[in-house]
Amino acid sequence: MDQVKTPLLLETQDIAWFRDSESLPTAARGAATALARRIGLGDQRAAEVGLAVTEAATNLRRHAVDGSLLLRVLRNQHDAAVEFLTLDSGPGMPDVPYAMTDGTSSAGTLGIGLGAIARLADTFDVHSLPGTGTVLAARFWGPGAAPRVPAGSTLVGGLTRPISGEESCGDAWAARPATAADPDGPLLVMFFDGLGHGPLAAVASEQAVAAFRASVAGRPAEVLTQLHHALNGTRGGAAAVARIEPAAGRVLFCGVGNVSGFAVDEQKRHALLSSPGIVGHQLPTLRTHEQALPSGGAVVLHSDGLTERWRLAAMPGLLRHMPLVTAGILLREAGVRRDDAGVVVVRGSW
Numbered sequence: 083m084d085q086v087k088t089p090l091l092l093e094t095q096d097i098a099w100f101r102d103s104e105s106l107p108t109a110a111r112g113a114a115t116a117l118a119r120r121i122g123l124g125d126q127r128a129a130e131v132g133l134a135v136t137e138a139a140t141n142l143r144r145h146a147v148d149g150s151l152l153l154r155v156l157r158n159q160h161d162a163a164v165e166f167l168t169l170d171s172g173p174g175m176p177d178v179p180y181a182m183t184d185g186t187s188s189a190g191t192l193g194i195g196l197g198a199i200a201r202l203a204d205t206f207d208v209h210s211l212p213g214t215g216t217v218l219a220a221r222f223w224g225p226g227a228a229p230r231v232p233a234g235s236t237l238v239g240g241l242t243r244p245i246s247g248e249e250s251c252g253d254a255w256a257a258r259p260a261t262a263a264d265p266d267g268p269l270l271v272m273f274f275d276g277l278g279h280g281p282l283a284a285v286a287s288e289q290a291v292a293a294f295r296a297s298v299a300g301r302p303a304e305v306l307t308q309l310h311h312a313l314n315g316t317r318g319g320a321a322a323v324a325r326i327e328p329a330a331g332r333v334l335f336c337g338v339g340n341v342s343g344f345a346v347d348e349q350k351r352h353a354l355l356s357s358p359g360i361v362g363h364q365l366p367t368l369r370t371h372e373q374a375l376p377s378g379g380a381v382v383l384h385s386d387g388l389t390e391r392w393r394l395a396a397m398p399g400l401l402r403h404m405p406l407v408t409a410g411i412l413l414r415e416a417g418v419r420r421d422d423a424g425v426v427v428v429r430g431s432w
Contacts, residue, residue: 091257091269092156092163096242100139100151107139110151114164121155121162123224131164131222134199138168138218146170147215152241161227163204167241167406168218169414175210205236207404209411211397217410238271239406240426243387245279246419252276252283252319253385253424256291260300260325268327270294270305271428273341273383276319277360279422286316286362294323301325302336303368310365318362324354324381328431333381336370340386345430347376349395354381375430380408387423388416405429 097117100110114135118128135153142149149170156163175181182197196218200206203220210216237257244251253275260268274290276283293312299305302323309321320339327333335343337356344351352373359366375381380401392415394400400408405427417423 091238091259092158093256094165094240095155095157096152096251097154098152099243100153102142102146102149104143106143106149106151107136110139110153110166111136114153114166117153117155118164118222121164123164123222127222127224130202134202134220134222135166137195137199138166138220142168142170145173147172152243156221161223163221163223163227165219165221165406167410169215169410171215171414172213174212174214174216176212178208178210205404207407209397209400209403209407214397215414217407217414219404219406219410236404236406236429237269237432238426238428239404240409240424241406241413242422242424243413243417245387245422248280248422250281250284251422251424252279252287253387253422254287254291255383255424255426256294257426257428258295262298267329268300268325269428270300270302270323270325271381271383271426272305272309272321272323273385273424273426274309274319274321274361275339275341275385275387275422275424277317282317283319283422286313286319289313289316290319290321290361301370302334303370306336306338306361306368307365310361313362316362318360320356320385321361322354322356322383324383324428326375326381326428326430328375331375333373333375333430334370335373336368338366338368342382342384342386342388342390344382345373345375345379346382346394346401347379348398348401350376351382351394352376377431379430380405381428381430382412382425384412384416384425385421385423387418387421388412388425389418390416392416
């Protein structure tokens with residue numbers, strides 16, 4: 083693993099989802115600029131974030147079908163960044179490299195184009211298929227806070243979206259090194275789906291993330307046992323922990339409740355099995371399952387806010403993009419509005 087990858091195990095905080103509406107560009111720009119200033123990026127960087135968000139949001143508003151934009155904060159030990167993600171269901175771009183060319187911008191936007199957004203961002207990635215839609219991600223640190231990082235260097239990415247009508251989400255995820263003494267070694271990734279939805283489910287998910295980060299256990303079953311004790315007194319939920327070991331070419335998985343897990347490549351997916359139960363209330367006998375990591379593949383965990391009917395073969399090239407973009411496409415293709423939804427994607431090699 084190269085030196086820039088370990089800091090990319092970032093804590094994330096979802097700030098707001100913006101749906102397609104007449105006020106989308108103005109609302110998203112105001113929120114992005116204020117957020118960038120609040121976390122200390124400075125006026126100039128905040129203006130650049132606002133410009134990029136406005137261009138992306140205006141494209142959604144004028145040309146996309148069922149567009150939405152996620153705005154959030156990322157944090158490492160010392161610094162914070164603003165990240166945004168846009169999703170839409172079409173029409174898609176027939177020629178992404180051409181769309182990245184300077185001077186190319188869809189009618190009605192600011193005219194700075196995708197290429198300028200990419201240059202303003204420290205990390206940028208876009209996936210688009212004609213007739214299917216586009217997912218775009220951009221990340222902005224303050225001056226000198228972090229190196230410009232290629233999208234392909236990012237190891238883990240995920241997102242959550244609350245059920246329609248709610249602001250808080252009961253789905254959550256987190257990642258950390260399996261062993262503190264070996265930060266470049268195996269990763270542990272946890273996904274939690276709080277029972278039900280709304281504020282009480284969100285409280286349970288927040289406690290699950292805190293317990294996961296505080297744990298020093300390196301095995302999935304050990305971590306789940308600790309989560310079970312930490313969540314006593316909450317409404318509990320479903321949880322899964324995966325240990326990704328690229329050197330050994332395998333993933334170790336332990337899950338309780340309705341969290342879906344898969345080891346995937348471009349053509350196939352292998353299900354990772356969970357046991358019935360509720361973490362925090364009724365913990366079954368835990369079983370850890372081992373699955374080979376496909377070459378060039380990934381591990382995907384998601385809640386039942388996504389159906390399991392997605393197929394990577396229908397989205398060519400998806401695993402060559404940063405995990406957040408992959409997660410965004412899965413949410414677009416399989417997410418449902420009648421439940422909290424969340425998905426995390428982990429690269430299978432680094």
